[in-house]
Every structure is written in C-alpha cells, then in structure tokens.
Amino acid sequence: ETGVTQTPRHLVMGMTNKKSLKCEQHLGHNAMYWYKQSAKKPLELMFVYSLEERVENNSVPSRFSPECPNSSHLFLHLHTLQPEDSALYLCASSQDWTDPSTDTQYFGPGTRLTVL
C-alpha cells in the first residue's frame, strides 16, 4: 500500500452530470497532484497543490475544478465533461513540491472515469 487512497475506483457519468473524485494521503505530505492517464498517451500533470495552495495549473479546462481543503485531502470536481475526458485519473503526494530528485511522488490506484 502506498498510503494514498482514491474514491471511487470506477465512475460512469453523463455529460450533464456533476461528480467529484476524492484523494486522501496518510503520509503527512505537503504536496498533492492530479494526473490524467489516457490510453496511448503519456501521463499528464493537471494540478499541483503545495500546502493547500494551487501552484500549478497545466492549462486544464475549467470543467475540471480542484479543491484542497487541507494537506491530506484533494478533490477533483467534474461538470459537463466530454467523452474525450474518459481516462484514469491518478492522485499523488510528495513531502514537498520543491525538488523531485528528493521528493518522491507516491501514487494512488486511480479512478477509472467513463463519460458517456
């Protein structure tokens, strides 16, 4: 177990639905990340939070809205998604967001999202 949990593990939603993905880390880390993993494409960084402040937004459409209420929890709120948003959404955490050579990222198992 990596100490990072994600719920739900699978989600099917229509384009007009609103849903949320949840991530929780039990490692005492200060930084949390959302990644998108699509078939046949490299993992894409979406958002980075450090000490509950958003420090990176990688040109992600506004239909994806992150929230970090505290350093242990990270949410991804979804609304009016498109079928091309179907993917595996991975959450990760690391001790800090300063130097990846020393701050290993630990990943959760992901949420498999299907948009109909």
Added chain:
Amino acid sequence: AQSVTQLDSHVSVSEGTPVLLRCNYSSSYSPSLFWYVQHPNKGLQLLLKYTSAATLVKGINGFEAEFKKSETSFHLTKPSAHMSDAAEYFCVVSDNSNGGSQGNLIFGKGTKLSVKP
C-alpha cells in the same frame, strides 16, 4: 525542454531471462530520472531514481538502471524476469528547468512488459 522516449511500447520475455526496457531522454540541465511500475488496477510505484550520484542505480525487486550521459539513456534491466514483473513501466524525467524549484515530472508513454512461463 525535457522529454523522454521509451523505445518499445511492448516487450515480451520468458521467465528467467533478462529484461531490458529502453529509455532515452532529452534535457538541457542535469536531469533527475526515474522508473515507475504500474501493475493492473494499481497506482504507480517508484522502482528507482537517479539524482546525479552513482550512475548505476539499484531499485526494488532486483531492477537496476544505468545513467549514460554520452548516450542520453537510462535503460532499465533485470537479470532474470519473474512472472510478477508483468506490468507497465514508465521512464520519467524531472523538469529542472527552473533550477530544481519545480516538482513536475515528465512521463514516457510506457512499456508493457509481458513474461511468458
């Protein structure tokens, strides 16, 4: 800008034979390099990382990788494959373009390793 290329999308080996997963990187700075493994329905797990110390890096489960600056390569090897090694492997380079002040990782497309009995 940093980038990473995994030369094989799929590698198949027999159990007990060596494993070689190839990775080439492009970086204007001294890179940090990683290999992650993803088993089906699981998150990514760090296998090993290179951070400008020893060029031969040993990781978990008997894997190791050698940083070769002259070849801009960071290939992953294991002397003897086990059935449990079947998974997808990702080569990753860190984005140190701001002098290490960013934690962004750049992932390769992945190599799926199959192990035949």
